[in-house]
Amino acid sequence: MKTYPLSISTACVIICLSLCPFQELPKVDVPFADKWTHMVMYGVFCLIIWFEYLRSHHRIQTGKITLYGWLCPIVMSGLLELAQEYLTTCRSGEWMDLLANAIGATIAYLLGWIVLRKIVSPKTVASLLFLLFALPTLAQEGYPANYARGPRFKALIYYSNNVESAHKEFAEQALKFFHKLSYGEGFLYDKTTDLSQYTDEQLAEYDVQIWLNNSVHGEKERKAFERYMENGGGWIGFHAAAYNDKNTRWPWFVNFLGGGVFYCNNWPPQPALVVTDTDQHTVTKSLPREFVIPSSEWYQWNPSPRKNPDVEVLLSISPKNYPLGIKDVVKFGDFPIVWTNKKYRMVYLNGGHGDECFTDATTNLLYVNVFRWVVSTSPKGNPFEK
Ligand SMILES: [Zn+2]
Numbered sequence: 001m002k003t004y005p006l007s008i009s010t011a012c013v014i015i016c017l018s019l020c021p022f023q024e025l026p027k028v029d030v031p032f033a034d035k036w037t038h039m040v041m042y043g044v045f046c047l048i049i050w051f052e053y054l055r056s057h058h059r060i061q062t063g064k065i066t067l068y069g070w071l072c073p074i075v076m077s078g079l080l081e082l083a084q085e086y087l088t089t090c091r092s093g094e095w096m097d098l099l100a101n102a103i104g105a106t107i108a109y110l111l112g113w114i115v116l117r118k119i120v121s122p123k124t125v126a127s128l129l130f131l132l133f134a135l136p137t138l139a140q141e142g143y144p145a146n147y148a149r150g151p152r153f154k155a156l157i158y159y160s161n162n163v164e165s166a167h168k169e170f171a172e173q174a175l176k177f178f179h180k181l182s183y184g185e186g187f188l189y190d191k192t193t194d195l196s197q198y199t200d201e202q203l204a205e206y207d208v209q210i211w212l213n214n215s216v217h218g219e220k221e222r223k224a225f226e227r228y229m230e231n232g233g234g235w236i237g238f239h240a241a242a243y244n245d246k247n248t249r250w251p252w253f254v255n256f257l258g259g260g261v262f263y264c265n266n267w268p269p270q271p272a273l274v275v276t277d278t279d280q281h282t283v284t285k286s287l288p289r290e291f292v293i294p295s296s297e298w299y300q301w302n303p304s305p306r307k308n309p310d311v312e313v314l315l316s317i318s319p320k321n322y323p324l325g326i327k328d329v330v331k332f333g334d335f336p337i338v339w340t341n342k343k344y345r346m347v348y349l350n351g352g353h354g355d356e357c358f359t360d361a362t363t364n365l366l367y368v369n370v371f372r373w374v375v376s377t378s379p380k381g382n383p384f385e386k
Pocket residue numbers: 166167239240297352353
């Protein structure tokens with residue numbers, strides 16, 4: 001029901017049209033006008049099924065689309081003709097109608113399969129079909145205009161289970177958080193614990209990669225990530241995703257992050273007073289100047305990314321927190337925790353330790369703002385304005 005609202009609605013409309021008595025339509029001077037109507041009706045119906053199938057599947061399964069996009073509509077049409085003949089007094093079944101319906105369904109099925117799928121991407125097909133068929137259907141049935149806009153972009157969430165438990169806890173919470181953001185299919189997301197299986201082409205489909213609790217360590221994944229970012233990819237990294245020191249040996253990544261390497265941290269995890277560094281940036285303009293961010297372990301970097309002219313710092317730990325920590329105490333130093341390297345579509349957020357990071361509305365708004373902003377700067381165009 002959630003995945004195929006238009007197909008189900010269209011099926012209901014067809015059932016009503018087929019079984020309810022209605023006024024004789026004005027005669028039009030076209031040979032076999034009623035058969036053409038049948039053909040177009042089932043053609044549109046099958047195209048709508050294609051549209052919703054493509055919208056929710058990245059890979060096409062022949063059996064499924066043949067069953068649901070072709071056979072089921074024809075069987076439904078046959079049953080309706082039988083119902084018209086035997087269950088209603090106002091309508092009568094005609095085998096020629098069934099034939100017209102089957103022809104319409106077959107043309108739509110072939111059109112979807114041979115032409116649309118191969119020539120244009122599923123996303124374009126979905127948009128085209130949406131424009132052609134879904135808008136009028138929606139208007140008739142009174143759905144809110146934005147209901148069936150469909151996924152406008154794709155996100156790839158990367159995380160690891162082979163990390164310390166507090167980082168796993170964060171990933172579990174973050175997966176729930178981003179899943180909720182996808183409600184209504186405003187976007188599609190895939191999640192993975194292994195980026196090495198993705199080709200450049202597959203990665204390029206994603207408007208943003210979100211690294212929850214790990215970086216990539218293999219040469220192949222690192223190079224693929226470099227190409228992805230250098231070609232306009234988007235990245236949001238949390239906490240340990242950016243962890244690097246003298247042993248990680250990935251200079252490109254250090255440069256990407258703004259030049260700093262991990263320097264020190266507070267312990268145990270704790271909340272902190274944070275201050276927004278600018279109210280001019282889309283990410284921070286709706287945030288208060290100062291707020292308390294929920295408990296996390298906080299990393300300080302050396303040198304501070306703020307020293308890099310390409311970096312714009314968005315949020316920092318307020319110096320009012322010093323001394324910060326109980327076992328491990330940070331006593332001074334510039335302490336940015338959210339920033340962007342303006343040469344890339346990226347934001348790094350230092351929070352991400354433990355299960356409390358999503359317990360505060362202001363911080364959650366920060367996450368939404370970051371997600372929205374990185375996606376909105378896609379070189380494919382701002383998907384929120386499509
Ligand atoms: Zn941590």
